[in-house]
Amino acid sequence: MSAALQARVGQRWRKPAFIKRPWLRYTLLIGTFLYLVAAIASIEVNWSRVYEGLDRGVAFIASFTNPDFTSRATDIWEGMIESLIMTVASSVVGILISIPIGLGAARNIAPLPVYVICRGIVAVSRALQEIIVAILLVAIFGFGPLAGFMTLSFATIGFLSKLLAEDIESMDKSQAEAIRATGSRWMQWINYGVQPQFMPRLIGLSMYRLDINFRESTILGLVGAGGIGATLNTAFDRYEFDTAAAILILIIGTVMFLEYVSGLIRARVQ
């Protein structure tokens, strides 16, 4: 038994700390504590207003047991259809555009200038949030689902191209080389050497993005870019919690359905 171990015999075992350096641990702890105090102190909460609101909160939760689908049926129906249309159209266009950009953003396929441009597009698209893009596009293209469609397509490009490029960069080189060795043209090389390797992941990611696009399409209406969001906003503004509950149930149901379908499809292709 070594001396270090000998010295510890008979002492009580203590759980080792998560952060081993003591000065770092205590600096982090004290810093976090000070920040939390400052942060919580700077939030003004109107507790009487919150207390008044509790009744409304209870009313809202209660309205989930009694959602009102009928009194605003046409608004809800048109909003949901518009959301779904924007989702489908933007996913299709976004996926189609993101494939060439994804190929261009993969360093092992694209030459450097193309790589830099495509990575730039991806970075811009990922840094801007959907709702801000939607505000700008509504200002430029006017109200309506076209702005929402373009927003979602733009967001899809950033998401899908990045993940696609990462997948292509980690692909198996020997398969691609084998196709190249047969004397294939560039398109044939991509089509038979590269595409089969990223296709399962592309399908999985596309389904996932379809799901995200639907969720995002539900808020674009807040800034006038079409979809169910406008109806939902009106319902909340007028305290029509039963209508709002009906819309939320529809959204959750659609998301669950999309997740289920995308799970089925992903299980089949992988």
Place this chain on the structure above:
Amino acid sequence: MPVKTLSDGRKAWQRRDSKSQLTRWFFTLIGVAIFVWCWNRISEATTWFFVWDAPSIAGDILARATPPRWSYIEKLWVPIWDTLNIATLGTIGALILAVPVAFMAARNTTPSTLFIRPIALLIIVSTRSINSLIWALLLIAIIGPGVFAGVVAIAIRSIGFCAKLLYEAIEEIDVAQTEAIASTGASRWQVMAFGIVPQILPAFAGISVFRWDINIRESTVLGLVGAGGIGLQLSSSLNVLAWPQVALILIVILMAVVLGEWVSAKVRSAII
């Protein structure tokens, strides 16, 4: 191997046989039809005059927005601080709520697979599928506008995300370690503290930083519906068409997002 016979009698390889080729064409046709229908609906709802006019309008807005009004930054420090607080406190709140939900949802730690697990999964799905802006709308209707509504909205929205990733981490833990702890005569809570928690702690830290990064993004726009933070300034500047201010706010938001991503990437690479 799918082979077709050419007109001169030679045989040629093709990728798919004619039957699977036909089914593919059929499904492609349906897909295209759906897309065309969707596009038509969008097109009907669009005023195309505005669209053709768009380049000149975009140029006009750009001309109005440059240069950004840098002096406006003085009024932005407090909203930036609020935004940071919404993201951080929201994440902390979400983690506090997500941990019990995750333990209830994980197959190996749930008290009851039949009753409690479905409830936990329902909480995860419903909080995840509703956007934080909608949560903010709802909370503003209930507890009034302000930073607090933003914090609660972010917290509720993040429960599903954190709990989902956390319960997947719990389900993947090594059973041998928990059994070793249990065999020393440890109680249920001791097994939890010394067998399960150390195994999921790295995942937990990674998830919280990852979600914090996302929440920084989301909290910058919560103000659009009145839930505090820099989005409030964005919305009021947009309402009075003060494009130089909008430009500055967008720059600030962009920097916050990039900075948040950088911090989260650093912390995650330090943990994992």
